[in-house]
Amino acid sequence: MRSIGSFYVNNDDLNACADLLRRADPERFLATMAAPVAARKLLFPLYAFNAEVVRAPWVTEESMIAEMRLQWWRDVLEEIRAGGPVRRHEVATPLGDVLDDEATGLLDDLILARRWDAYRDPFEDAAAFDDYLLKTSGHIMWTCARALGADNAAQATVMDVGYAHGLGNFLRAVPALEQAGRIPLVDGRAEAVKDLTKEALRRLSSARLARDMIPAGARVALLPAWKTSAVLHRAMDRPSRVGQGALDISPMRSRVMLMARAGTGRW
Numbered sequence: 001m002r003s004i005g006s007f008y009v010n011n012d013d014l015n016a017c018a019d020l021l022r023r024a025d026p027e028r029f030l031a032t033m034a035a036p037v038a039a040r041k042l043l044f045p046l047y048a049f050n051a052e053v054v055r056a057p058w059v060t061e062e063s064m065i066a067e068m069r070l071q072w073w074r075d076v077l078e079e080i081r082a083g084g085p086v087r088r089h090e091v092a093t094p095l096g097d098v099l100d101d102e103a104t105g106l107l108d109d110l111i112l113a114r115r116w117d118a119y120r121d122p123f124e125d126a127a128a129f130d131d132y133l134l135k136t137s138g139h140i141m142w143t144c145a146r147a148l149g150a151d152n153a154a155q156a157t158v159m160d161v162g163y164a165h166g167l168g169n170f171l172r173a174v175p176a177l178e179q180a181g182r183i184p185l186v187d188g189r190a191e192a193v194k195d196l197t198k199e200a201l202r203r204l205s206s207a208r209l210a211r212d213m214i215p216a217g218a219r220v221a222l223l224p225a226w227k228t229s230a231v232l233h234r235a236m237d238r239p240s241r242v243g244q245g246a247l248d249i250s251p252m253r254s255r256v257m258l259m260a261r262a263g264t265g266r267w
Helices: 012-024 026-033 037-058 063-082 101-118 126-147 152-179 190-209 216-225 228-237 240-244 251-264
Strands: none
Touching: 012 026, 012 037, 026 037, 026 216, 026 251, 037 063, 037 101, 037 126, 037 216, 063 101, 101 126, 126 152, 126 216, 152 190, 152 216, 152 228, 152 240, 190 228, 216 251, 228 240
16 A cells, blocks of 8 residues: 555645545545545545544543533634634644635534534434534535535535435444434334435435536535435335445445546536
């Protein structure tokens, strides 16, 4: 395997962000490596931040400690928003060069949504579940798209893809969540799972029709969703796959799909 420095931009912090992402979120890592080098400089800090926030509630069984870890990242965002010095950290430091005020607000909402992961309470209702998907998967995707030049006209399109991507990943995580003593779905019946996936596929189809709203250079922000459609269709066709942890596609098919998506700019 080549060393980190042989294929990343020449910056220690960005190299650290890339290595963290490779270990913590290999799918976003692969999607980022399929993006132009200039885009990676923006995507690696954002995705590394997301990976740190995602794992913060899961490295401890103590909800209060999880809250403290999430608060640490909220404090980082506040330092960036204030425009003053940002604490020295391999992710926080380069993150400060990427975010504007709107982006810090989006990511703060993302952290607040991730508080659900720190507790064992189920989602209150379907609206709460949708809000979670939009503020987690949707907000990181929209923040990345904005950083790469997308304007507000593209927001609804990007958020639709983010919702679909978030649901696909969440359904893949259901067995692990249940093993951890969680109640992941508001309604786990087969028909309810089908309804969820139909809505996500509808959003994905709508986003594809509006693809031209997203500047070409910003479309790599949607590349992490390269296999979302396939995963959702597997869940819709056979909802029992969710509980069985059998939603993923083969590694070979996944690689081919990523190369195709990267080459065409489609998702």
